[in-house]
Amino acid sequence: SGAGDAEFWLVLIALAGLSAAVIVWSLRATALQDLALIPLGSLVAAIGLQSGWSGARFVIDGAGETSIDVRFPLAATIIVAIAMALSALAAWRSLSKGGAPVIWALVAAMFAPLVAMVLEMGWVPANILGVYPWALHAAVMAAFMVFWAERFARADGPDDRLRMSFFVLSALASISFALVMILSSAALTVALAVIVVAAAALDRKFDLYPMTIFIAAGVVTLGYRLVADPGLGWATGSASIFELVMAYGGVLAAMIAGLWLLRGKVRQTATVMMDSAAWSVGGIFVSLILFRIIDASVGAKAMTLIGAWGFTRQFGSPWPWHRSSVWKSTARVGCGKCARYSVRFLLWSVCPPWQLH
Structure with a gap:
């Protein structure tokens, strides 16, 4: 209702004004500066609770006449502007001579993106404003x-880049958020990979x-996107060969580029994760290319028979060297064994044998 809208905006303006007042006032009363968090x-x-009864989700449910952002489409824009103003005030507070400059910089870098995330999850402003706006x-x-x-x-x-890095991280996250809304599956995956490389370069x-x-x-x-959403189902189904190469090959190239950029730096977590991702994505990429080649030649159902034949080979190979215990133990821990299992699992998951007629 209109009365509910008035109450919401009154609460919003009061809390924003109180936040600004405490941020400025605590400059001379540093012992009370943590009160600004309230x-x-x-x-x-x-903002999150308001979306529960009059947010844009009601548009989907057919109750758009009660939605605050339907009657006032610029509501999300004004809320984002208020959040950015408070972030700017917190940044000014960090640059001033008061206490806890690092904490204030972190608050400034996180507050506006946090409000935008709450709006996206609760209000879904793209349903009203449009995706691109x-x-x-x-x-x-x-x-x-x-x-x-x-x-x-x-x-x-x-000599001190800590506070700067907070805002760089926030900028990269905001760019990623924008790309998620406007790009297709393959383009989004490549764009996120490029942002990871940009972070390594910075x-x-x-x-x-x-x-x-x-x-x-x-x-x-990136791992979630390549395996789950849109994942292997998309790569083996609706994706064109160009999209497949762009997504998986692009991520592989990005991981290698990131490793090259971080060479000589003590970044164990990032280095290990990108190294593992490079090997994993490389294996998946090769498996998918093989899948496409075989599928184009003999079809998915015939590939299931090939996979079944491959499983029988692991118990009794016709080659004497394969029956040797030394070669068997080597094959179990070697990359060749891992690659064979990966390809067989992919073939069986795409077209299980019980679906053949």
């Missing part, structure tokens, strides 16, 4: 974070150790 957290909670909000937020990264780099100098140039966190999260996300 109105800031309450503001995020109010909502993605533009994330792009503007990324530019906003880049501006503050430059400010903190200038203020801290080359770490190499500016010695930003926190980039390891983003690289690790990026590698996990």
Whole structure:
């Protein structure tokens, strides 16, 4: 209802004003600066709770007439603007001579993206504004974070990049958020891989150790996309050979490039994850190419018979050297054995033998 809208905006403006007042006031009362977390957290909670009864999800459920963002399409834009203003105020607080500058920089880098994430999960602004306009909000937020990264780099100098790295991470996350909304499956996978390489390049140039966190999260996300969503089903089904090569080959090239960029740096977590991802993606990529070649030649059902024949070979090979216990033990731990099992599992998962008629 309109009364409910008025109450929401009254609460939102009151919490935003209280947050701004505490941030500025605590500059001279550093012992009370943690009180700012109360109105800031309450503001995020109010936005999330409001989506529960009058957010854009009601548009999907057919109750759009009660939705605050249907009657006022710029609601999400105004909320994002308020969040960016509070982030800017927290960044100013970090640059001032008060206490806990690192904590304030972290709050500044996280608050606006957190509000945007809550809006995306609860309000789904793309249903009202459109996908591209909502993605533009994330792009503007990324530019906003880049501006503050430059400010903190200038203020801290080359010897201390910690506060700058917070804003760089936030900018990369905002760019990823925008790309998720507008790109196709293959293009999005490649774009995320390029962002991971960009994080490694920034770490190499500016010695930003926190980039390891983003690289690790990026590698996990890429693995999920290549295996689960859209995953192997997409790669063996609707994807064209060009999309397959672009997605899996692009990620493989990105992991190799990231390893090259981090050579000589003590980044054990990022290096191990990218190294493991490179080997895993390389194996999956080769398996998928083999699948496409065999499928084009003999078809998926015939490949199931080939896989069944391969399973019988592991118990009794016709070659004498394979029956040797030495060669058998070597094959069990070798890459060839792993590759054969991977290909067979892929063949059986695509076309199980019980589906043959």
